[in-house]
Amino acid sequence: MINFNEETYLRIGKGAMKLKSRIDEITAAVTQKGYKNLFLIGSGGSAAMFMPFEHFLKTKSTIPAYLEIAAELVVSGHNQLGKESVCIFTSSSGTTSETVAAAKYCKEKGATTICISGKEDVPFVKDASYAIVNEMDDFSASDADYIVLYMLYFSLMHKHGDFEKYEEFCENLAKLPDALVEVKKQCDEKAQQFAIRYKDAPYHMLTGAGSVWGETYSYAMCVMEEMQWIKTKSVKAAEFFHGSLELVDDNMSLIVIMGEDETRPMCQRVIDFAKRYTKNLTVFDTADYRLAGISDEFRQYLSPIIMTAVLDRVSIHLEAQRGHSLDIRRYYKVVEY
Amino acid sequence: MINFNEETYLRIGKGAMKLKSRIDEITAAVTQKGYKNLFLIGSGGSAAMFMPFEHFLKTKSTIPAYLEIAAELVVSGHNQLGKESVCIFTSSSGTTSETVAAAKYCKEKGATTICISGKEDVPFVKDASYAIVNEMDDFSASDADYIVLYMLYFSLMHKHGDFEKYEEFCENLAKLPDALVEVKKQCDEKAQQFAIRYKDAPYHMLTGAGSVWGETYSYAMCVMEEMQWIKTKSVKAAEFFHGSLELVDDNMSLIVIMGEDETRPMCQRVIDFAKRYTKNLTVFDTADYRLAGISDEFRQYLSPIIMTAVLDRVSIHLEAQRGHSLDIRRYYKVVEY
Incomplete structure (x- = not known):
């Protein structure tokens, strides 16, 4: 195939799976603390990647979930957002200005923030309640990001009692990078x-x-x-x-x-x-x-x-x-x- | 102005205001019974007309609200929808197939349905928990429909303690048809x-x-x-x-x-x-x-x-x-x- 680096793709895709224990640790902590709703907050491509998870949350779980465009949320506010909210963000560079501003806004409202990024040394990661740092390159970013999002959202659903087969699902996820090359x-x-x-x-x-x-x-x-x-x-x-x-x-x-x-x-x-x-x-x-x-x-x-x-x-x-x-x-x- | 019947436009717009007491009666009943959330359900133009009210509900009230596309809701379901939900629909003909099917679906789930229509003698109206029948013609339908929606949603917000100036707002709404002609x-x-x-x-x-x-x-x-x-x-x-x-x-x-x-x-x-x-x-x-x-x-x-x-x-x-x-x-x- 033209313009496809299989080795890099597989390394990054499989690398994402290594974050499972970190993710399960985060979802255990937020579930134990308790939360009233989830906010999925992004812009453009990152908002779009959250859309399937909003779909799964409303159809396969009983966790109230809201998908919001970062810049709109910051100017308009949202009265369901507060101390009992868990807000999830992803930015591969960790510097997407609207996403960074929205994460800051939600933290100031007292919400718990989970920030996923390809870079470690950015305020977006440092100021998060919980950060997930994942190797991403431009080319494979969305596939690796998806694997992290699947683990994160399905782990939350699992711990909420809505998705029994989480461990089996993750075993399947681990095989996904190879399957996707095919x-x-x-x-x-x-x-x-x-x-x-x-x-x-x-x-x-x-x-x-x-x-x-x-x-x-x-x-x-x-x-x-x-x-x-x-x-x-x-x-x-x-x-x-x-x-x-x-x-x-x-x-x-x-x-x-x-x-x-x-x-x-x-x-x-x-x-x-x-x-x-x-x-x-x-x-x-x-x-x-x-x-x-x-x-x-x-x-x-x-x-x-x-x-x-x-x-x-x-x-x-x-x-x-x-x-x-x-x-x-x-x-x-x-x-x- | 070409193609504008001012007399009809004003009659229909002002006619919508006559529904205020009926609307206030409905919102008093659903508020007294109590509800957990609102569902705003439509297709195409009717879904689009609900979008501003979703915006107002999330930014100006504390009522949890979900805007859903009728056909998607029926095939995918929504786990926040249930006996404690109030579901709102509008169809000027009362026969938009997806909207009618969604109203039936929500009723079967035990939700309270409020159906707004320009026609009286249709199952959409007869089977509703509460119906609001409003004269509409093709041309002025959306303006008259908006006036009904403003009264309905802002009355719900008012009775929920989120919008104090409802009566004053309605006095302004009554002047709107004339103002909009201008x-x-x-x-x-x-x-x-x-x-x-x-x-x-x-x-x-x-x-x-x-x-x-x-x-x-x-x-x-x-x-x-x-x-x-x-x-x-x-x-x-x-x-x-x-x-x-x-x-x-x-x-x-x-x-x-x-x-x-x-x-x-x-x-x-x-x-x-x-x-x-x-x-x-x-x-x-x-x-x-x-x-x-x-x-x-x-x-x-x-x-x-x-x-x-x-x-x-x-x-x-x-x-x-x-x-x-x-x-x-x-x-x-x-x-x-």
Whole structure:
């Protein structure tokens, strides 16, 4: 596969698993102290990575959970946030300004903060109630970050009495980096064909549901828009039928991002509709890929990380076919705003 | 003003106010019984209309509130939903299939349901724990619906001890239909100029924050996409800087939807950025319009309904300039899906 360092990917992915005892220690401490609710707080890609966990918390656990955009939270406040809240943040650099400000804000409100970062020597980590420091590089950051988030949220759910098979789930997580390398190999030809066919497409509509909605949202905004300067619309599959459907025709690329949870029929409904009205439908479906060594019962939870492994290959091929580096920006970190 | 029936608009808007005693009766009953949380449940435009109230509930009250997409809720469930929940729905026809199914689902879970509709003789109304029937026509539906929603949510907040000035607020609401007719007159020239300038624009990016984010989201999806077949992206102002900003240049129309709450600086940040990099920036700002007879202290709450009054004029002029009827659909209610 082009532009893929398997060795680094596996080292970072497996490295994340070493944090399990640290994570279990943190979740034991916050559970013992007791908390009223969880706040999942991020910006852009980090908010999007929290979306599947908000979905799991509300559908698989009884812990009240709120997902908030960092900058909005700081200006607007939130009356459910207080001393009995546990607030979770992730920033690979540890310096994302809105996330750092929100962590400080929540700490000042008396909440317990758990901050995940790739860097150790930053106030974001030092000022956290609990910090989780994880090796990340730019390329593998989201996959390794996901593994940490799975352990953290599912450990909280486990200790809350909502997820019995946590230890077995973690044994499966440990096999995931190897399995995901194989997923990347399985999807690479499809990713390349997509990039060849759509390299000149000026606009894509992306739709997804449930645990992969966050991937849908962030792939549109943080990859296609930010890294490739391609216009997009991301719309939840259930919302697609309340307006966006009217745009569908052969002149438009429609991408369905499909996972394996209970919201699958909503994506299928979009697919069934779109097949009648456009030839430019692409479906990325986690169910198409073997996950060696992973128990089938856990696939419903793993759809977001499987999807990010697949879509990363799409990005690599878009970069190659379009001759547009994934690293180039016009504004972000180039000008002040 | 073209295509505006002032008499009908005022009759329906003022008619909504007659529901105050019915609404106060309902909120007294549910408050007396007691509830643990509120669920705001809708699809497309109706979900979008609930977004400002979710914002007010979390920032101005201590009532836990969850905004859910109707079809997602029914397939995924939500563990905070139960006998102690109050679930609120609106459907002007009373027949929106996902909303009707979600109301039935919540009732079966033992929750109290409050259903708002323009039609009386539908199961959606008959099966509700409490129904609010309001005259609506297609054109004025959202403004009249907003007035009902303001009374309902602010009455709940008032009885919960979170909004002292409810009666005074309602006295102001009663003056709103007249004030909004004047807003429409004030913005009409600007709306027409926008439509003339952008009648051939193939794509708009819309950004907004706080209490007007719902209007931003629905104007993009339910008007520009559904009624005009124009491609859009809607992105929260805080999220704009996490990807979408890279698209900004003179070839793209950027629309900032700006209200008068505490999130205003986020929209201002987008404006300050965009002014440097594009000539195609349009700002619709509720602060530009006089609201005759309305106390300034309530403007922060009224931004969504002011904005819908403004954007309705934009729709009318887009229809006229583009020769594309707001009523024409390719798929919705035309084909089965």
